[in-house]
Amino acid sequence: MKYKSWLAIGIALSVLLTACSRAQNTTPAKWDETQARETALAISKKWKFPPDDFRESAELQHTVYAVLPFDLPGTPRWILLIAIAPPGSTCHACAPVTGAVIFAIKDSAWQAVYDQPHVIDSGSFGKPPRPSARNLGPSKPAVEFDLGSLAQGYEFNSSTFVAEVNHKLQEVLSVPTGESNEATGAQPEQTFRWQAKVETSQSVHDGFADIVVTFSGTKAVENGSVISPYSGTGTYRFNGEVYTKVE
């Protein structure tokens, strides 16, 4: 009888310990953005760049400018975007290099799982384009970079998509999303403006949804002498490396 009691206690303890252990394993790791920013900055300061990236200066400044979700199905992740540029690099021509550090849960803790020094290098006045998280498919997280540019009164907007291809972040599509000469101060009858909407479609190739760009407005034609209606749709399809226009 005494033996049976001890056995029952032993089994109960074992069940309790197992339950505790499971509970510990399933406790979600706590995402600490401040810590992640520090880690990403430290990683970025070890990056080496080819001479062409920064001919003007050997000294570089690193700034984390975006923290975006970058989840895979069942795997939460974050992408931290870092702008790298020489100090005082704020001229119109100046664009920082954007690098990235990806965080995921590893050994029950959020860790930097990989990083890439050079993701894109566009921008103006020393600032990178505006990033936002965008899924290009059920398991294709991406970053959309929106760049608005103005020079001599001509406005130009574009969207650039960066996604993981062959375990590497790369630009998969860059499309113009708007253009206007209104800010030149020309007479209204000489001005044009068109804008585009960029959407993903249900059609998927290699896991990437087709991207449909619908544009409308007016545009200058015949060397700018005539303003004409401008509208249409363009579909872009992933070919295993990048998106190309479907003719």
Next chain:
Amino acid sequence: MAELQFVSPANNTAFDIAPGTAATGAQMPVIQAEVRIAGLDPDPTPTATFQWLVSIQFQCSDCKNGRAREINDEFSFTTVGGKAAINFPRVRGGKLVIAVSVNIPAQSVSIQTNGLRIRGVNPPRDEVNAACGSLIVQQMVMHESGGRQFQALRDGGVSECPLFSGDHLGGVGLFQITNPAPTPEDHWDWLANINHGLQILAQKRTSARAYPARVRNSAAFQALVQSFNAGRNPSAQITLPDFTAEQLDLDATRGYNGWAGKDAFGNVLHEFRVPMDAAGNLALNVGPDDPRVIAWEQVPGADRPQNTGDPNYVSLVLAQTP
């Protein structure tokens, strides 16, 4: 067996475009080239007629931020004897090929160089400032390009690439000429770039000068004045003045980047606006008999479109040290 050989220049030589001065602009190098015919005795080189073809090829997309655009140049000439001083008719950089051919009895022989390059040199800051003229234009050039024509350090830096804009729209050089599309000279001759920028700026100044009258004569502004005077007897004499010289400078500077946004009268948003209160009425304090002059109000960066260009363009230009 006769063959043609280059005595000079040696393959893989880099030649630099001298920046010159604000008076001369960029100066192409003069290349002393020499070929000789080997393998014949007596040597016919001194009396033979040589055909020279000089070509420069440059692909903008080979440079950081450059778009796909070729800027090529080519010219030919003939010499008697194997020596030539190559004077370039236009300021261009890129890959340089010198091809020479000669007809000698019973055969034609030819040769061309390999790996020659022509590079740009950033002009001295004093020369850039002299070419710009006024302080505000010097500051604009600083804000546009950091005082650099080429992708190298300011004031003497050497590069095979012009400085292209980080928005990848083909803007180039000291003034970051983007629209209208920059000329080949805008890419390689820093003085041509500045002069083109000054020409665009002059057009912006003309538009800036016309703006106050456009507002003054608009029905919307007159309605605003009428509304202001409603119930006043006698009516206040409201004057909307032309821009002062300083205001004109600042508005033309804004126009160089772009007058993004709209004013209250349906025009593009200039550097200055008619002061209005939250309800959209003229913000003006007048006595019953006093003719009043409206003071143009500088539009703060926060009231400008935030997603295009630089809302603080003018104040950042003024903060530059040329």
